[in-house]
Amino acid sequence: MLKRNGVITGNSIRTAFILTLSATICTLSCNTTPPPATTSKPEEAVFVAPDTNTIPHDKFGDLVRYGRDLVINTAYYIGPNGTKGHYLGNKMNCTNCHVDAGTRPFAFNFFSSYPLYPQYRGRENEILTLGQRINNCIMRPHSGTPLPLDSKEIVAMVCYMKWISTGVPVGGHVKGDESLEIEKYPTRAADPKRGEAIFNENCSSCHGKDGQGQWTPDSATYVYPPLWGPHAYQVGSSPYRVVKMARFIKSNMPDKKAFWYKPFLTDEQAIDVAAFINDDSIHVRPTKKDKSVVDYPDYSKKAIDYGIGPFIDTFSALQHKYGPYQPIIDYHTAHHLPVIW
Numbered sequence: 001m002l003k004r005n006g007v008i009t010g011n012s013i014r015t016a017f018i019l020t021l022s023a024t025i026c027t028l029s030c031n032t033t034p035p036p037a038t039t040s041k042p043e044e045a046v047f048v049a050p051d052t053n054t055i056p057h058d059k060f061g062d063l064v065r066y067g068r069d070l071v072i073n074t075a076y077y078i079g080p081n082g083t084k085g086h087y088l089g090n091k092m093n094c095t096n097c098h099v100d101a102g103t104r105p106f107a108f109n110f111f112s113s114y115p116l117y118p119q120y121r122g123r124e125n126e127i128l129t130l131g132q133r134i135n136n137c138i139m140r141p142h143s144g145t146p147l148p149l150d151s152k153e154i155v156a157m158v159c160y161m162k163w164i165s166t167g168v169p170v171g172g173h174v175k176g177d178e179s180l181e182i183e184k185y186p187t188r189a190a191d192p193k194r195g196e197a198i199f200n201e202n203c204s205s206c207h208g209k210d211g212q213g214q215w216t217p218d219s220a221t222y223v224y225p226p227l228w229g230p231h232a233y234q235v236g237s238s239p240y241r242v243v244k245m246a247r248f249i250k251s252n253m254p255d256k257k258a259f260w261y262k263p264f265l266t267d268e269q270a271i272d273v274a275a276f277i278n279d280d281s282i283h284v285r286p287t288k289k290d291k292s293v294v295d296y297p298d299y300s301k302k303a304i305d306y307g308i309g310p311f312i313d314t315f316s317a318l319q320h321k322y323g324p325y326q327p328i329i330d331y332h333t334a335h336h337l338p339v340i341w
């Protein structure tokens with residue numbers, strides 16, 4: 001068992017997680033400055049995942065519990081030295097990005113994931129099931145090889161996501177299932193240099209001066225996950241997109257200082273630090289393993305901040321990656337092209 005700023009983490013996670021979760025809920029509801037939206041209109045309240053005590057004691061419940069364990073202790077089960085198979089290429093856990101095992105609002109949670117799949121995905125230009133989408137995260141942020149879709153592990157994670165979404169309508173969204181929006185895109189390009197200063201001041205204490213995170217003492221996984229380098233997420237994966245990453249940072253980082261109802265960084269700062277983290281001229285990170293797979297065969301389905309060409313419009317890869325984004329949005333709107341984030 002390991003202590004991280006008073007929060008217990010590690011493999012004895014079940015009780016620890018419940019504590020963390022209730023602490024999180026308490027932070028949200030018992031704080032002296034309560035989140036405004038939840039108090040004003042009850043129908044707009046942020047979604048709260050069901051209590052882990054309500055996981056049923058039957059075969060389905062057993063898989064839900066295993067799925068949650070997998071999301072928290074991913075490296076332990078399916079990491080490079082995993083007890084259930086060697087699938088991940090790094091030792092991150094799903095919960096490093098899908099915070100609090102995918103139950104924290106505005107933090108890449110799984111609130112609506114089960115109800116929203118099967119779903120069209122632009123990268124593959126295909127309809128994917130939730131199991132296939134999980135494998136995408138195993139291949140890209142984790143630089144790994146996909147699990148068999150009928151493996152106990154995929155089925156368990158899907159069961160866990162189904163359980164989390166209890167009460168969410170099929171095909172529906174709930175408040176808090178996406179990160180906070182960027183209110184207004186800066187009129188200039190994101191600036192990795194400014195981002196570096198923000199990183200050194202607000203992020204390096206946990207993620208390390210070199211961005212490599214901090215290992216647990218046995219190097220089995222992380223206390224603080226890496227943001228770049230050989231063990232971090234891949235080029236082209238979702239967090240590699242500057243705006244997608246900036247929205248997560250705005251809602252959640254620095255950890256314990258930023259909350260979705262009280263962001264710590266301004267939109268511009270979040271964008272600049274995301275640009276610094278994702279700047280390949282400063283940092284290395286793994287690249288796609290199978291280069292023969294063509295991503296986004298239909299260019300019009302690329303997100304605005306997806307910085308790898310070719311593009312449906314005339315803007316450069318650099319402008320797609322770092323902005324300014326508004327001219328691209330305006331161009332897409334004027335030419336009846338989709339505006340995807």
Ligand code: HEC
Pocket residue numbers: 071074092093094095096097098108109110112113114116130133134137138141142157178179233238239244
């Ligand atoms: C380095 C960060 C990172 C890691 C590690 C990671 N993911 Fe993801 N994942 C993301 C991001 C970013 C998205 C896109 C979220 C969005 O678009 O809002 C995503 C999307 C998903 C989605 C689609 C969610 C939805 O509602 O559309 C699923 C399911 C998912 N991840 C499962 C997993 C699982 C399971 C693991 C562990 C095996 C994992 N991810 C590990 C970053 C990560």
Ligand code: HEC
Pocket residue numbers: 095096097099100198199202203204205206207223224225226227233239245249253254255256265273274
């Ligand atoms: C107090 C420690 C702390 C500080 C300071 C902090 N983080 Fe984090 N960060 C974490 C933890 C812990 C996680 C993983 C969530 C978990 O495992 O519960 C995380 C996860 C992340 C992730 C997603 C996982 C990954 O590795 O890609 C990003 C991106 C991130 N932080 C960026 C930042 C940025 C940018 C700053 C500064 C503005 C920052 N963090 C400051 C503790 C911290």
